[in-house]
Amino acid sequence: MTATATPPVTEQRTPAAEPRRKYDAERLFNRVALGVLVAFSLLWLVPLAWALATSIRPSQEVITDPTSWFTAHPTLAAYGDLFDAGKLPYWYANSFITSILTTVLTVLAGSLAAFALSQTRFRARRAAFVMLLAGIMIPGQVLMIPQFLALQSAGLLNTYWGVVLPQVPNVVAVFVFKQFFDGIPRELIDAARADGASWLRTYRQIVMPISRPVISAVTIFVFVGVWNNFLWPLLVVTDPEMMTLPVGLTSVQDVFGVPYAQLMASAVLGAIPLLAVFALFQRRIVEGIAGTGLK
Amino acid sequence: MATTTAPTKARGRGDRWAGPGMLLPFSLFYLLFLVGPLIYTVVAGFFETSLLKSGLGDFAGLSNYAAVLGDSEFWRTLKNTLWFTVLTTVPLVLLSLVLAILADRFVRGRWFFRFAFFAPFVLPSAVVALMFTFIYADQVGLAQQAAKLVGVDTPPSWLGDPDWAMISIAAATVWWTLGFNFVLYLAGLQDIPRSVHEAAAIDGAGPWQRIRHVVVPMLGRTTTLVTVLQVVASLKVFDQIYMLTNGGPDGSTRPSLQLIYDTGFVEGRVGYASTVSLLLFVVILLVSLVWFALVRRAEKER
Numbered sequence: 385m386t387a388t389a390t391p392p393v394t395e396q397r398t399p400a401a402e403p404r405r406k407y408d409a410e411r412l413f414n415r416v417a418l419g420v421l422v423a424f425s426l427l428w429l430v431p432l433a434w435a436l437a438t439s440i441r442p443s444q445e446v447i448t449d450p451t452s453w454f455t456a457h458p459t460l461a462a463y464g465d466l467f468d469a470g471k472l473p474y475w476y477a478n479s480f481i482t483s484i485l486t487t488v489l490t491v492l493a494g495s496l497a498a499f500a501l502s503q504t505r506f507r508a509r510r511a512a513f514v515m516l517l518a519g520i521m522i523p524g525q526v527l528m529i530p531q532f533l534a535l536q537s538a539g540l541l542n543t544y545w546g547v548v549l550p551q552v553p554n555v556v557a558v559f560v561f562k563q564f565f566d567g568i569p570r571e572l573i574d575a576a577r578a579d580g581a582s583w584l585r586t587y588r589q590i591v592m593p594i595s596r597p598v599i600s601a602v603t604i605f606v607f608v609g610v611w612n613n614f615l616w617p618l619l620v621v622t623d624p625e626m627m628t629l630p631v632g633l634t635s636v637q638d639v640f641g642v643p644y645a646q647l648m649a650s651a652v653l654g655a656i657p658l659l660a661v662f663a664l665f666q667r668r669i670v671e672g673i674a675g676t677g678l679k
Numbered sequence: 680m681a682t683t684t685a686p687t688k689a690r691g692r693g694d695r696w697a698g699p700g701m702l703l704p705f706s707l708f709y710l711l712f713l714v715g716p717l718i719y720t721v722v723a724g725f726f727e728t729s730l731l732k733s734g735l736g737d738f739a740g741l742s743n744y745a746a747v748l749g750d751s752e753f754w755r756t757l758k759n760t761l762w763f764t765v766l767t768t769v770p771l772v773l774l775s776l777v778l779a780i781l782a783d784r785f786v787r788g789r790w791f792f793r794f795a796f797f798a799p800f801v802l803p804s805a806v807v808a809l810m811f812t813f814i815y816a817d818q819v820g821l822a823q824q825a826a827k828l829v830g831v832d833t834p835p836s837w838l839g840d841p842d843w844a845m846i847s848i849a850a851a852t853v854w855w856t857l858g859f860n861f862v863l864y865l866a867g868l869q870d871i872p873r874s875v876h877e878a879a880a881i882d883g884a885g886p887w888q889r890i891r892h893v894v895v896p897m898l899g900r901t902t903t904l905v906t907v908l909q910v911v912a913s914l915k916v917f918d919q920i921y922m923l924t925n926g927g928p929d930g931s932t933r934p935s936l937q938l939i940y941d942t943g944f945v946e947g948r949v950g951y952a953s954t955v956s957l958l959l960f961v962v963i964l965l966v967s968l969v970w971f972a973l974v975r976r977a978e979k980e981r
Contacts, residue, residue: 654805
């Protein structure tokens, strides 16, 4: 890894001490910076590496020597145990279904609302926008009791809709969409409108096709958010076969007591889908966060 | 929002309702799951609402407020929550600022740092909790072994000692969520033009002076944003505490959200829990309002 921020030094052997000293300072600083960064990033990888290393060790070995990093007999036994004892395939499926449903609904309802706020003109538009703005300050978790009561009375406990519906009003998603739509050239919309396209058609055939970057950014951050949500599914789902992965994983501990190999195997299994999503869409995720409409 | 652009040409009958119509689906969700529940929370705080009986129950006036404000457990959970917020916000803002500034100097290795710091952030809290249950375990855990390695003969029980439990949870949280702030800072750094760095370098400023007098001040807005997002997120802490210590030992890590969860769902005292919810909401709201005020002022200054 070479440093790039070093200013070019024209004459290395110049007797003047001044630029020489500056160059050294820059180089020294970069060395220290690199050292600090590498130390911290390795430290940051330790828990992940250790979980992975422990999960492939035989349970007996983990008990006798819990903090060892290596094993002479790597095995997938802990993973096998999990699939036998838990309801892992259900949890994966439930997490996928609820995350996809929520994401689709959030993207549709959110982009439609953002389009209305950004491009159409109607009397209460400003008021609607201010109300939405206020919504960003409502912390969802604080409302868990009435949300729970509403779903209970609608008979939606232990259903996918019970997990999905309260997560759809994602104000941040609307903001991200609106910010993108505000940047669409006015002429493009006007041309479509002059050709007689309805607003809905303009949204569907002109705006959405050119909004792929923002759609994928919102898709990823909503998907990851719903997939990782713990408190809400914990409340509305009690049936083990309806649990999402994070809620299900916490019941693993109760099933096995404390065999750490199984615990770490379930951590790895819970981490894999998201690390895969992250590896595939690293750019988009980072862009999505960086542009969360907050700059 | 400027509405100065020319009004659209053809304004048919369908046109006037197009905007509201397209807003409708989202508004329904918004009213049903945010506004409605918020109103219910405000109202239920004035009643002896119970989870076991339907309806609001008997009118209670301000007795829930009196009960909550006079309840030492309420104040303790609030204190725990604030302590957690301090323990996480300070390192999460400072460390991510430092690491992002350092990482910004290197083009070639940046993807690696971004991966190392950001990867934990995408993990579900349940996975983080499972990993740290083992890391913090007595005798067998990595954290105690590491402490012994650096010369601490009798390391504390990280999650079992009331003095250490919250610090341990905060440390795990810093590990887990640092990447989010790190990325926000990297984005902020990208907005600083190269020419600013170069100008400062030509003026003879060393790397340390440039960071102190140029980069950090120019990141002011990002820092405000990162801090407020962090404070708001920390005030809502629940998952990792619930899974790592369930509020223990002896209630020393129990956060306000868990008090709401326990009184509301375990004991069924909805009216009481609603009052706690509303008070926590007010605290979070105040923090957000301060942020909006700061951003607005910063915007005017530009």
